[in-house]
Amino acid sequence: MRPTKEQSLEVYRRMRRIRTFEERVGELFVRQQTAGSMLHLSIAEEAAAVGVTYPMREGDSFTTHHRGHGIFLARGADPKRMMAEIAGKADGYCRGKGGSMHIADRTLGHLGANAIVGGGIPAVVGAGLSYKVLAKPNVSIAFFGDGAMQQGVLYESMNLAALWRLPVVFVCVNNQWGMGTRIDRAAANTQFHERARTFGLEGHVVDGADVFAVIDIAERLVQGARDGRAAYLSVECYRYYGHARMDKSPYRTPEEEAEGRKQDPIQRAITRLREKDGATTGEFEAIDAAIAQEMDEAVEFAINAAPPPVTDLFRDVYDDHEPAPEPLRKRLERILTTNLTATN
Amino acid sequence: MIETTYREALGLALRHAMMEDPTVVIIGEEVGAYGGAYGVTKGLLQEFGKERVIDSPISEAGFVGAAVGAAMSGLRPVAELMYVDFSGIAMDQIANQAAKIRYMFGGQMGVPMVLRTQGGTGRSAAAQHSQSLEGWFLQVPGLRVALPGTVSDAYHLLRASLRQADPVVFIEHKALYVQKGKLDPTQADANWGRAVVRRPGGHVTVVTYSRMLTYALAAAENVAGHGVEAEVIDLRTLNPLDWETVSGSVTKTGRAIVVTEACLTGGPAAEISARIQEECFDFLEEPIVRIAGEDVPIPVAPALEARSVPTVALITEIIRKLVR
Ligand SMILES: Cc1ncc(C[n+]2csc(CCOP(=O)(O)OP(=O)(O)O)c2C)c(N)n1
Numbered sequence: 200m201r202p203t204k205e206q207s208l209e210v211y212r213r214m215r216r217i218r219t220f221e222e223r224v225g226e227l228f229v230r231q232q233t234a235g236s237m238l239h240l241s242i243a244e245e246a247a248a249v250g251v252t253y254p255m256r257e258g259d260s261f262t263t264h265h266r267g268h269g270i271f272l273a274r275g276a277d278p279k280r281m282m283a284e285i286a287g288k289a290d291g292y293c294r295g296k297g298g299s300m301h302i303a304d305r306t307l308g309h310l311g312a313n314a315i316v317g318g319g320i321p322a323v324v325g326a327g328l329s330y331k332v333l334a335k336p337n338v339s340i341a342f343f344g345d346g347a348m349q350q351g352v353l354y355e356s357m358n359l360a361a362l363w364r365l366p367v368v369f370v371c372v373n374n375q376w377g378m379g380t381r382i383d384r385a386a387a388n389t390q391f392h393e394r395a396r397t398f399g400l401e402g403h404v405v406d407g408a409d410v411f412a413v414i415d416i417a418e419r420l421v422q423g424a425r426d427g428r429a430a431y432l433s434v435e436c437y438r439y440y441g442h443a444r445m446d447k448s449p450y451r452t453p454e455e456e457a458e459g460r461k462q463d464p465i466q467r468a469i470t471r472l473r474e475k476d477g478a479t480t481g482e483f484e485a486i487d488a489a490i491a492q493e494m495d496e497a498v499e500f501a502i503n504a505a506p507p508p509v510t511d512l513f514r515d516v517y518d519d520h521e522p523a524p525e526p527l528r529k530r531l532e533r534i535l536t537t538n539l540t541a542t543n
Numbered sequence: 544m545i546e547t548t549y550r551e552a553l554g555l556a557l558r559h560a561m562m563e564d565p566t567v568v569i570i571g572e573e574v575g576a577y578g579g580a581y582g583v584t585k586g587l588l589q590e591f592g593k594e595r596v597i598d599s600p601i602s603e604a605g606f607v608g609a610a611v612g613a614a615m616s617g618l619r620p621v622a623e624l625m626y627v628d629f630s631g632i633a634m635d636q637i638a639n640q641a642a643k644i645r646y647m648f649g650g651q652m653g654v655p656m657v658l659r660t661q662g663g664t665g666r667s668a669a670a671q672h673s674q675s676l677e678g679w680f681l682q683v684p685g686l687r688v689a690l691p692g693t694v695s696d697a698y699h700l701l702r703a704s705l706r707q708a709d710p711v712v713f714i715e716h717k718a719l720y721v722q723k724g725k726l727d728p729t730q731a732d733a734n735w736g737r738a739v740v741r742r743p744g745g746h747v748t749v750v751t752y753s754r755m756l757t758y759a760l761a762a763a764e765n766v767a768g769h770g771v772e773a774e775v776i777d778l779r780t781l782n783p784l785d786w787e788t789v790s791g792s793v794t795k796t797g798r799a800i801v802v803t804e805a806c807l808t809g810g811p812a813a814e815i816s817a818r819i820q821e822e823c824f825d826f827l828e829e830p831i832v833r834i835a836g837e838d839v840p841i842p843v844a845p846a847l848e849a850r851s852v853p854t855v856a857l858i859t860e861i862i863r864k865l866v867r
Contacts, residue, residue: 527837
């Protein structure tokens, strides 16, 4: 890609939105406004999100792992509704039922974030199959962490996608760590893209600190997938912080962290924009200020939003046209008023 | 007698078992350097080394199956599934392999392993990290199912599980890890397979286990103020199931309530109450009442999550209505 300055600034803007959003999620947590503490931030994974989604079009779909806020934002999520979902509020994307690990939005092609490592991967095979059968020009992309590289379901999915020539791309956001396990303690061979090749997929690896490199390879692989050549991509990055909010990563050394944290895709983009396009501090500041305001508003929106009504507990277990499960209290009251012998 | 927590009691049980029996090994995700997702195995890697405390990649079908094979080949593995919800991935190894090997192969070999895992609500961990799935395992002959509800049982039930000849699915409750209590490592509250009457009472029998024991005891305390004596039975293991203790109590009280966090339909409460009905029919004064989790997935919103399982207030209310 030879982006214009405007395009490059837009790429920067998309990444900054993700970074600021994730920082605000941390703030929401400190203010005790999140539903639970299972919050997995995608800081320093912005290039994977923005780069891979760059060639995606309307009608394309995707699934993500538990660290998926950034990917959905890159696909056009409304930060207010995301933040509200993370706070477990009725105005959230999933009515406060799912939370941080289970955001989905069918209209934007988000088939769901998943808290089962690898759990969302085969769904893209099914989505790709439906595009093929229905002759739609779309692709479906699975995003997952390096942890999922050791789950059997990934390999069944890869084989199906290659065998059936489906418009599917598997994207491993390889941040080197899965909880307290570094990839070299999870796999004897960490050249994950080679595994994909043995299944007959296009298999590639890209530097996740270089968003423009990610865009380049993603454009190629996504186009190939639209033509029926399923693909795999490792986006190499580094998990800046703990696994979840409470984790301080005691299992890794400060030296390693310092080294890993040099791989900041946003800093890299800023440097490039300055050097190649002559972008000024004022230009970045203007973008950053607008985003900061947008995300502040999202936080306030989430805090002020109403929790789901209690009756929602029974809603959406089945289709709206079907009877909902009978609430425990109602059932017990019914039984006790009709059946108690002592009252006879 | 020591004062400790559910979490530490579990860790101590593993430690003592490993000291006593060199064939005991631990296999699971983050059990070593990380010390376990809920901190149960903290320190064991340092004490017993990486030959016996084995960190696994995220491959539940693989490492649970490996534990099955190891159990058939001279080791006594404790496989740790971080959340019981992940048993879906490992279910073939648990239900079709571990559970059936002794029977299917004519008794030639057993699978003396413990599958340690944890479940339940209480942390807004959402639909895929909060379930109470003991009913799944209960449906598979060949599996033992243990669910400690006290600090003492965290230790003793785990020690006893590690002495069983057959596979034990050992399900902890995530909301109990911080619970404090007394532990005498030399004295269990009862033998393996026996229920324990945690509070005696003559008016109604409340049968429960795991975290709902705490809720049932709180409810029993509430109704005591109204002159109602509830007898609270902690089953401790669902397989084996101690009928003597349950029927002994119900024939005395004539009333039974079964309380589970697991959802209602087709769940453990259904099995327990059906047996009470069959075995104690002549003694029952009232219908057996099940207070169970709602038949819904667990939502993340804290207020909804709390309502998806029985509450102390509801148990209290139902006991009072049943005993008048
Ligand atoms: C099937 C399953 N096993 C284990 C877990 C617990 N768990 C949640 S995230 C995680 C690490 C995942 O690492 P990775 O896939 O690399 O993603 P990252 O968190 O690094 O983004 C683990 C072990 C889970 N959620 N699902």
